[in-house]
Amino acid sequence: MNLPKISITTVGLRIAIPALLLITTGTHALQPSDEARKLIDEWVETRQIISKERSEWQIEKELLGKTQALLDSEVRRLDSELADLKASESATDAERSGLTEDKEALKSAAAVVGDSIGSLETQLKEIIPSLPTPLIEKIKPLIRRLPDDPSDTDLSLGQRVQNIVGILSQTDKFNSTITLTSEAREFDSGKVVQVTTLYMGLASAYYVDDSGVNAGIGTPTANGWNWTAMNDHGGKIKQLVEIYEGTGEIQFVDIPAQTTQL
Structure with a gap:
């Protein structure tokens, strides 16, 4: 007897199994033939394979779904970072533009200072002799x-400006x-004679020795300070010094004053 050919597919199995049962029922209803048993085993095995493949496919489907979700999340993160980067680049461009403008403004200011700093240095050197000796000693460095020739110096513009500011500040x-x-x-x-000198700013000064015998007043000139003796006022000048030192009683002291127009 020629039995129908069994297919691995589900449709083939559905057709083959009823036909097999019809055939075996008519011949050996209680004891299936070896060939029929073999076909049934193959059918069971095929069903198991299909079930296993379906199970594996379900697992793979879940993994693919999770992978897809992870990739979608990564894409969103990268999109966000890209947007932040573009915003940062825009801010950087604006900052760079602002710095460029500041740089140009500083260049213009430096050019103005550079044109006038030589004249300032020359004027400073002219007035230095009229400064009090204690101040000159302090700013001597x-x-x-100050360059001998402002047009020929190794000092940078910044160093020259700092030098002038230092002198004027002191x-x-x-x-x-x-x-x-x-x-x-x-x-x-x-x-x-060793004397004590009391400088009233840059305008004038009084000096007196310990005995009060030698005393006088000083005023600035273009070539240095001019000192005039006022020995008759030695006692009052000494009294003025003591008041400043805190050793004398605070009171009004009447002494001559002088001013000089430079």
Whole structure:
């Protein structure tokens, strides 16, 4: 007897199994033939394979779904970072533009300063002799840095500006305070006496020795300070010094004053 050919597909199995049962029912209803049993085993095995493949496909489907979700999340993250980067680039461009404008403004300002700094240095050198000796001693390192020829110097523009600012700053500070100092003063007789000098800013100064015998007043000139003896006022000048030092009683002291127009 020729049995129908069994197919692996589900449709073939559905056709083959009923036909097999019809055939076996008519011949050996209680004891299926070996060939029929073999076909049934193959059918069962095929069903198991199909079930296994379906199970594996379900697992793969779930993995693919999770992978897809992960990739979608990564794409969204990259899109967000790209948007942030573009925004940052825009901000950077604006900042760069602002810095460029600032740089050009500084260049223009530097050009103006560069054109006038030589004149400022020359003027400073001209007024230095009229400054009080204690101030000159203090700013001497800055004075040395003033170029002999402003048009030919190795100093940068920044260094030259800093030097001028330093001199003017110390000069302004001295001018706004009273300065007490001890000096050795030589008189016309050739005698050198240690005196205490009280500078009233840059305008004038009074000196007196410990005995109160040698005293006088000083005023600035273009070539240095001019000192005039006022020995008759030695006691009052000494009293003024003591008031400043805090050792004398605070009171009004009547002494002559002088000013000089430079």
